[in-house]
Amino acid sequence: MLRAFVRSAPSFARAARAHSTKAARFALFSPHALPIVRRTAVSATVVGSQPLLRQINFYSTEAALKDEEPKETLIEETEVVTGQEQHHEFKTETKKLLHIVANSLYSEKEIYHSELISNAADALEKLRHMQLIEQGFEATHPLEIHISVDKEKCTFIIQDFGIGMTEEELNQNLGTIAQSGSKAFLENLEKEGGSSMSKDKIIGQFGVGFYSTFMVGDKIKVYSRSARPGSKGYCWTTDGLGSYTLAEAEGVAVGTKIVIELREDSANFASKFTIDSVIKKYSNFVGFPIHLNGTKVNTVEPLWTQDKSAVTTDQHREFYRFVANAWDDPQFTLHYRTDAPMSIRSILYVPEHLLSNELLGQRLEPGVSLYSRKVLIQPKSKALLPEWLRFVKGVVDLEDLPLNVSRELLQDNVLSKLRNIMTARIIRWFHNESHQNPDKFNKFFLDFGQFLKEGICIDAQSKKDIAKLLRYETSATKEGELIGLKEYVERKKEGQERIYYLLTPKRKFAEESPYLEAFRKKDIEVSS
Structure with missing residues (x-):
């Protein structure tokens, strides 16, 4: 790029310094800073008949934007309703139940997103299972989940290429609250002696998760076509006020697409940043790729499902940094699996250093999250471990976890039993480390010994075992x-x-x- 200027040498120097300094400050201090790209301009100052050429560096983020931001791919609503709309009344006291589901059942609005992804994962798992045992089931696309958000239209769309639904199944599964297709699928597997692996991977159990969409949406459309040979596509629509319509449609892909017209007070769910955060929080470890506006977002593997010997140190480092939101390395790692007395899969870490507000008198948040079949149940669970173990980071996945209908709260006293098992195992882990790596354990104690001393004071059940760890x-x-x-x-x-x-x-x-x-x-x- 060649630009000709007529300026004095000092003015050029001042301009260059001011421009570069401003760019550097933006890069260092702006929370939205983008990579700074240097561009070179050649200036010419005429002295007599001879031009003096000077090189000046200009800084811009324009090129960085072009390089860094991939082109987004939005899901379009290309289906066309061709059949006559059939009006149906819901089969239950819909207004009352929908009001409960949309306003009282869930503690956080963002849960709807997790419910829809769980349903999509169930549909993909069902198709994979049916392809193994029956001929003719279509698979026109990879087994993936695609999500699209559009701020201008204020819409949220989720699409899977799973088992899909017939007209009868749409009426049965969506027309009746608490009619779970996943639950019926599991019951059929039990009768036929089906694969336990397929049973373990089916998440949905209650049939109300779909209606959590009314926490955020005014109008819901569902396009679906069954993977069974010769199936037609349909469009199911409702505003949640007691009835729905169902009509035949063309251009419907095998699987299910849900289009949510977001309410005004839920417009934030049309933000790519918001949805990306929610996916990583609740659904990052679902067993199928999740794409948001064309980009795969669940890139971290659920290491706790893998064999201990198959996980490398680098994988542990990456996973620890993801779950702990940290940049150091773990100094101790526990990869714990057991099937009795409960089916537990877990990975736990001790940070390299105590770098937190705990040093300033502010208490750490719990560092271990509770999952069930790779779906988040309680982030940073306060009840999973005793408070003195709040410095431990990681994941505990309980496969046979009984939940209430909203999947957010545990039933019975399962959590207290799990807490006792995990606490005893962690103390044993620390004992092993103290014998195998005494110098390393002593270094750990200098940073984290205050937590063990706290445990002796507040954990009457474990204090004798904790006392053996004191140094x-x-x-x-x-x-x-x-x-x-x-x-x-x-x-x-x-x-x-x-x-x-x-x-x-x-x-x-x-x-x-x-x-x-x-x-x-x-x-x-x-x-x-």
Whole structure:
């Protein structure tokens, strides 16, 4: 790019410095900063008859925008209704039930998104199963979930290329609240002695998740065509006021497409950023690719479903950073799986350092989230582990988790049982680390020992086991060298019946304490 300017040399220098400084400040401090691209301009200042050429660097984000932002692919509503619309009344006390589902059943609006993705994953799993046992089932597209949001139209669209629905199934599954196609599918599998793997992967159990869309939408359209050979496409439409219409349609792909016209107070769900965050929070580990406006967004694998020996250190590092929202590395890793007394799959981490507001007196949030079959149930669950273990990060997946109808709350006392199992396993994990890597464990204790001490005070059930993890400096050790109570007892003097300790903030104060002199004379070890 060649530009000719007639300016003095000092003015060029000032202009260049001002422009580059402003660009650098934007890049460093703006929360929306984009990569800065340098462009070179050649200026010419005429001195007599000879031009003086100077190079000036201009900075722009224009090229970066073109390079960084991939072209978005939106799902278009290309289907055409060709048949006569049939009006139907819902088969239950619809107004009352829809009001409960849309306004009282779920604690957060964003849950609707998780419910729709779970339904889509169920549909894909059903198609995959039917292709294995029967001939003729169509699979016109890859087994994927596609989501499209459009701010201008204020719409949210989700499409899967799964099993789809016939006219009868649309009336049965969508026309009746709490009529779950997934539940019926599982019952048929049980009767036929079907694959336990397929049963484990079906998420939907209640048949109300679809109606969570009325928390955010005024009008809902469902286009669906069954994968069964010779099936027709249909358009199912409702405004949730007690009735729906059903009509034959052309251009409907095998599978199901749901179009939600968002309410004014839910327009934020037409934001790509919002939906991307919700996917990563609730549905990142669903077993099928999820595409948002043409870009795959669930790129992190659910490592807890894999064999321990198959997971590399790099994979653990990436997964830890994702679930902990951190940039350090884990210093300890526990990949724990068991089928009795509960079917548990989990991965837990201890951060490398305690880098948090806990150092400033603010309590850490719990770091472990509860999943069921790779679907988030409770993010950063406060009830999953005792509070003193809040520094542990990771995931616990309980396959046989009984939920209430909204999938948000647990039934019975399953969580307390799970809590006891996981707490005992974590303490055993720490014991193993203290024996296998004593120096590394002592370093861990210097950062995280305060949590173990808290556990002794508040966890009556586990305090004896936690006490074995405590580490101390003593009058017989070098500065920075730590030992446990067991080691102290093993080397106490003959006839010594008590453990002696000094409460001081620093080792120096203990060494200068007059109380220590009497013990030194008798060669008795004192901890601090």
